[in-house]
Amino acid sequence: MKRTMKNHSKSYIDKYSTLLILLAMIIVCSLLSPNFMTSKNLMNILKQVSIVTILSFAQGMIIISGEIDLSIGSLAGMAGTYSCILYVATGNLTLAFLFGILLGGVIGLVNGFFVAVFELPSFIVTLAMQTITFGAICLYTGGNNIYKIGDYNVLGQGTVFGVIPVTVVFMVLMCVITHFLLKYTKFGRYIYAIGGNKEAANAAGIQVRKIKWITFVISGVFASIAGMILMGRLNAGIPSEGTGYETDAIMATVVGGTSFSGGAGSAVGTLIGSIIIGVLNNIMNLMGVESYTQKIIKGFLIIFAVLLDYKSKSKKSNVKIMVAAADENQSSK
Amino acid sequence: MKKKLLGVIVVLTMVGTLLMGCGGSEDTSETGSADAAGSENSTDETYKIAFLPTDMSATFAAWLAQELENAIEAYPNMEMTILDSKNTLSTQLENLENCVTQGYDYIILHPLEPDAEADIVDRYIQEGTPILMVNQSDGGSEYASNVDCDPIEQGRIVAEVAAGKIPQDGKVVILLGPSGNSHSIGRREGFEQYLFEARPDIEVLDEQIGDWEKSKGMNFMEDWMQAYDQIDAVISMNDAMALGALEAAKDAGRDEALTAYGIDGLADAVLSIEEGGLTATCVQNAKVMAETTFEIIDKVLKGETEFEKTLIDGELIDENNVEEWIQIHKDNGQIK
Numbered sequence: 222m223k224r225t226m227k228n229h230s231k232s233y234i235d236k237y238s239t240l241l242i243l244l245a246m247i248i249v250c251s252l253l254s255p256n257f258m259t260s261k262n263l264m265n266i267l268k269q270v271s272i273v274t275i276l277s278f279a280q281g282m283i284i285i286s287g288e289i290d291l292s293i294g295s296l297a298g299m300a301g302t303y304s305c306i307l308y309v310a311t312g313n314l315t316l317a318f319l320f321g322i323l324l325g326g327v328i329g330l331v332n333g334f335f336v337a338v339f340e341l342p343s344f345i346v347t348l349a350m351q352t353i354t355f356g357a358i359c360l361y362t363g364g365n366n367i368y369k370i371g372d373y374n375v376l377g378q379g380t381v382f383g384v385i386p387v388t389v390v391f392m393v394l395m396c397v398i399t400h401f402l403l404k405y406t407k408f409g410r411y412i413y414a415i416g417g418n419k420e421a422a423n424a425a426g427i428q429v430r431k432i433k434w435i436t437f438v439i440s441g442v443f444a445s446i447a448g449m450i451l452m453g454r455l456n457a458g459i460p461s462e463g464t465g466y467e468t469d470a471i472m473a474t475v476v477g478g479t480s481f482s483g484g485a486g487s488a489v490g491t492l493i494g495s496i497i498i499g500v501l502n503n504i505m506n507l508m509g510v511e512s513y514t515q516k517i518i519k520g521f522l523i524i525f526a527v528l529l530d531y532k533s534k535s536k537k538s539n540v541k542i543m544v545a546a547a548d549e550n551q552s553s554k
Numbered sequence: 555m556k557k558k559l560l561g562v563i564v565v566l567t568m569v570g571t572l573l574m575g576c577g578g579s580e581d582t583s584e585t586g587s588a589d590a591a592g593s594e595n596s597t598d599e600t601y602k603i604a605f606l607p608t609d610m611s612a613t614f615a616a617w618l619a620q621e622l623e624n625a626i627e628a629y630p631n632m633e634m635t636i637l638d639s640k641n642t643l644s645t646q647l648e649n650l651e652n653c654v655t656q657g658y659d660y661i662i663l664h665p666l667e668p669d670a671e672a673d674i675v676d677r678y679i680q681e682g683t684p685i686l687m688v689n690q691s692d693g694g695s696e697y698a699s700n701v702d703c704d705p706i707e708q709g710r711i712v713a714e715v716a717a718g719k720i721p722q723d724g725k726v727v728i729l730l731g732p733s734g735n736s737h738s739i740g741r742r743e744g745f746e747q748y749l750f751e752a753r754p755d756i757e758v759l760d761e762q763i764g765d766w767e768k769s770k771g772m773n774f775m776e777d778w779m780q781a782y783d784q785i786d787a788v789i790s791m792n793d794a795m796a797l798g799a800l801e802a803a804k805d806a807g808r809d810e811a812l813t814a815y816g817i818d819g820l821a822d823a824v825l826s827i828e829e830g831g832l833t834a835t836c837v838q839n840a841k842v843m844a845e846t847t848f849e850i851i852d853k854v855l856k857g858e859t860e861f862e863k864t865l866i867d868g869e870l871i872d873e874n875n876v877e878e879w880i881q882i883h884k885d886n887g888q889i890k
Contacts, residue, residue, distance in 0.1 A: 254781070262780040269773050355611065364616030365888050368825050378805055455768050456801055457822060459794075461611055462769055506777035512763040513733070 239478050239493045242526055246497060250504045257507060264386065270499035271388040272297075272451045274492060276470040277477070278399040279443035281491045284474055285403070286436050287416035287483030288336060288343035291467050292328065292350035293444035298463025299358040300324045301448030305367045305458030314373065321445045328354060329441020333434035343437075351467075358460040367458030377453025388450050392492075395443065399488035402439075412436060416483030473498055476526045497526060601659040601855055603634045606649050608664050609641035613820050613888070614840065615664060618689060620886060621844035622662070629848060632855075634662075643667055647674065654683045660851050661685045668693030668736065684854050684861070688847055689838065691736060692863065699854065700863040701846050703838040705737045708868040709744015712815045715834040715872060716787060717749050719813050720756055724786035727778050728761040729771050729795040738791045741817055745789060759785065764795040771798030779806050788814040793823035793835055800831050819871045821888035824879045827871060834872040837879070841886075842866050 251258040276293050283290045304321030308314060328350065335346045379387040403409035411432045414422040423429050447466075452458050477494025479486030501522055505515045605622055607615040619636055626634050637653070639646035643666050650671075653661050661678075665671050665687050672693035675685050679697040686699035720726065728745075731738030750756060759782050764770040771790065778785060779802065788803075790796035793816035803809040809831070816823055819837025826832040843866055850862045871879050883889045 256780045259780065262777075265776045265780060269776065359611040363620075363887070364611050364613050366613060366822055368822055368889070378801070451769070454772070454801075455798065457768070457797075459768060462767060502773070503777055506760070506762070506774060507781045509760045509781070512730075512761075 238529060239476070239490055239497070239526070242529065243493050243497050243500070246500050246504075250500060253504060254507045257504060262503070262507075264384075264389070266496065266499045266503050267389045267392070268386045268454075269503070270473075270495045271386075271392040272447050272454070273466060273469045273473055273498075274392050274495040275395045275443055275447040275450070276466055277473040277491045277495050278395050278488060279440040279447075280467065280470040281474045281477070281479050281486050281488065282399065282403070282412060282436055283343070283440050284471075284479050284481065285416045285483060285486045286412045286433060287419065288433065288436070289471075290332065290343065290347045290437065290440050290444075292332060292347040292354060293440060293447075293470060294463045294466035294468075295351045295355040295460075296325060296328050296441060296444045296463070297448030297451060297466060298460045299354040299448070300328075300445035301450075301452035301463065302358050302362065302367060302458035302460045304445075304449050305370045305373055305452050306361070308373045309367060309370060312371075314375075317373065318376075318449060321449045322442055325441040325443070325445025325448075326438050327441070329438040329444075330434075332441065333437030336437060337430040337433040351464075355460065355464065362458075362460060366460070367452075370452070370457060374453045374456045377450050378456065379453075388454060391446065391450055395446070396488050396492050399491075403488060408432065408435065413484055416480075416485075418484070469498075472523060476523055494526075498523070599631065601632045602657070603632050603660045603662065603851065604649075604653040604658045605634055605636045605662045606639055606646055606653070606664060607636065608639055608646075608666050610636070610638045612641070614689075614818065614838075617820070617886060617888065618664065618840045618844065621840040622847065624841075625844040625848045629852060632660075632848075632851070639664075639666060641666065643670065647671070650674070650678070654678050654681070658683065660855060662847060662851075663687050663698075665690045665693065668695075671695075672698070679861075686847060686850060686854075686861075689843060697861055699850050699861040701843055701850065702865055703843070703868050704865050705740025706744040706747070707865070708737075708817050708836045708838065709741040709746075710748045711744075711836040711868050711870050712817060712834050713745045713748035713752075715870065716745075716789065716813070716815050717752050719833060720749075720753065720787045723755050723757070725757045725759050725782065725784050726787040726789055727759050727775070727782075727785055727799075729764040729774065729788065729790040729799065730761065731763070731791045732765050733763055741791045749789070764790070764798075766792050766794055768794040768798035768801075771795030772802045773798075775799035775802035776806075779803070779808060786812055788812060790814070790816045792816055793818040793820065793826075793832065796832060796835075797822055797826055800826065804831075817868075819869070819879065821883045824871060824876055824883060825889070827873060827876045828880060830873075834870060836868040837871055839866065839869055841882075 256262060276297065279293055280290060300321045303324055304317045307320050308317035332347055332350055335341045336343045375387060377388055381387060381390050411427045414427055415429050415432055419429060448463055451462060455462060473495035474491050475481055476497055477490035479491060501519060505518065605619060607619055609615050610619065622634065626632055637649040639649060646666050650661065650663065661683060663675065663685055668687060668690045672695035675695050675698050679685055686701065687695065688701050691702055692698050692700040730742060760778060762774050764774060771794065788796055788799045790799065796814045796816035800809055800814050803812060813833040815833055816835045819835045823832055823835045846864055846866060853859045853862065880889060
């Protein structure tokens, strides 16, 4: 009885290990720089991580299902820029926004088609889609950027009630949606099941193909939303700005405790992982750390965070196995 | 179900290849007849010229390609093919090799890494294919022609404006291009010589690598504005990062209190100067670069010279001549 209590508090700590890392970082940072703990600065951090975080929610769902999506970065660039083009042409923000989402959904549909129906490796399909989407936008713009996007920039620079940036509102909204999908819907439980063990999920009657397909469509839609916010923030349609974001998203997801082999992870964890990276970038800039040193420190912190998380997780599963073994011994007696 | 789909796709692919095949053969027959016509009038031989840009999705490379296409119209005996290097050195080297083996008469190389490519370029030239390196240094190549805009000079042009505008004891932040990039290093050197050495009262608060990206310029500026109460100028090695920093400053209501300097002079920069955002930039005029390139090619192909190295001047753009540049970018299609 005593032991189970101890296990309980331990697993509690394990569960929130990434949150504890973040809290520890915040305490250290506020001691390091007097400019850190201001509401303006904290809001800046949230603003800066919002776009990568939204992409991370998409990447998180895909990774939990045991796949990967390398197209989200350039898809964000493409959908965002096309949406800008449509806005400049029509002046209708709703239309431009819906068009961006549609575009993201269609690309996701194509990704999902090849991954789910033909069972091609998602790594290859989405890598190919990365060059296709980037080519598709550059073909139209001829390498030029889209300027004078007018009020489109409210998507990235606007505020709600004059204080909360629209980008942060989007991030929180997407977090709630992802959390709801993963925790409270059949679809979410199926994603975990497929990522944990595809054959078992199939045997249990889950329509693996359909679920995977839907996951890629959601990923495409999320990427397009991130892209439109990015262009709004930049106050221009710049296709190349999206490229490379997919790796940042993978980083945030994994730091946030998502298992790279699928089957485990959460929206809140991803959010925390992304904020950890954002806080680190911010404090190093506040303190004027030289840029090459910044890269090295960032790399080490990420390894450290993942290591800590990995250690706590593997301990937990050891405990589980031991408990299960003990139970088995007991029942066999 | 799956088999059916597979069948449909196979059929579609076959039809596709069939159609493409037709298109392809038509093309070859066309060039074939053109060649035949050419050999009839054996006096004017057509020179095959290849242009190997760094990355056609980059605005400057796209502008340069377009100006080269305009400039070649003055030489009816030349035709140009563009082979994109997609910002990858290995791709560029493969393209270069292919062009040499396919017997192109002249290659315009827009090098990604001039220092690494110089030896290879020299070897090809000695084997009989003349090459011109454009918009970058010649990387120490002995025989390649070169048309470039000196990056230190570009830095100087903007630095001299900045030296006149930044207040006494001003505090500045600096945004750099990717580490090791020769243009970023050269431009920074221009600022060092003509701004920081000329104005030792100026204090550099911080200096960071923004990889030419607008979003990174924006992120750095947001953090800097938290750390420093006074920022009098943003000095950036390209326009995009300076414009990102300006977006951040505008958002915080601090854009009126500072001046911002960039280099490149493309559409985004001139529009910002017109609106009173960016203070000054320096443009490498792709039109002049393209025209100079073809003048050299013409001389080399006529046998008047073996190679020629030229530096073209950078041009300052600020509020005084911004209208003129808006018109230029309207003419070349960057501003619609």
